[in-house]
Amino acid sequence: MIGCTETVTLVHHVAGVNNDSYVCTVMDGVSWFGKLGDAPSAGNGEAPKTEYTVRIPSDAAPDPLPVPGDLLVRGVLTVYRGKDSLKGREYFRISRVGDNRRGKNLAHVVVKNG
Numbered sequence: 001m002i003g004c005t006e007t008v009t010l011v012h013h014v015a016g017v018n019n020d021s022y023v024c025t026v027m028d029g030v031s032w033f034g035k036l037g038d039a040p041s042a043g044n045g046e047a048p049k050t051e052y053t054v055r056i057p058s059d060a061a062p063d064p065l066p067v068p069g070d071l072l073v074r075g076v077l078t079v080y081r082g083k084d085s086l087k088g089r090e091y092f093r094i095s096r097v098g099d100n101r102r103g104k105n106l107a108h109v110v111v112k113n114g
Contacts (some may be wrong), residue, residue: 006097008054011071011080022030022080025062031055032074034090051114052092058107070094090109 010025028095054072056062066072071080072092092113101107 003031003033003059004029004055004057006030006074007076008032008056009073009075009077010066011073011077012064012066013069024077024080026076026078027056027060027062029060031058049114050092052112054110054111056109056111058101058109061101061109065093065099065109066097068097072111 007028010029011026012023012025013022014023020087032052032054034050034052036048052103069093071093072087073086073089075089077085077089079085094111095114096112098110098112099108
């Protein structure tokens with residue numbers, strides 16, 4: 001797949017009985033694309049919003065796959081300890097996941113934020 005030169009970290013939330021934990025999974029060789037778009041705002045208008053699309057080739061896809069609500073961070077993040085762990089980093093909360101691993105050519109998982 002063309003442009004798969006990025007390293008990202010999936011931060012997956014695991015709900016526990018007494019506490020929650022976060023599993024960080026680093027993936028190499030993915031495609032990261034961000035662009036500035038518009039999103040509805042509270043003031044009956046639109047506000048700028050960065051839209052992200054990340055494609056993860058099949059051989060780099062984690063098990064289990066990302067789910068809506070997980071975080072995707074550009075670069076390596078070894079431990080997630082809340083929002084402070086993300087300061088100065090490019091990241092987004094995943095809202096959509098597509099599994100495009102059925103074909104032989106360009107099989108991948110795609111994640112987006114909106």
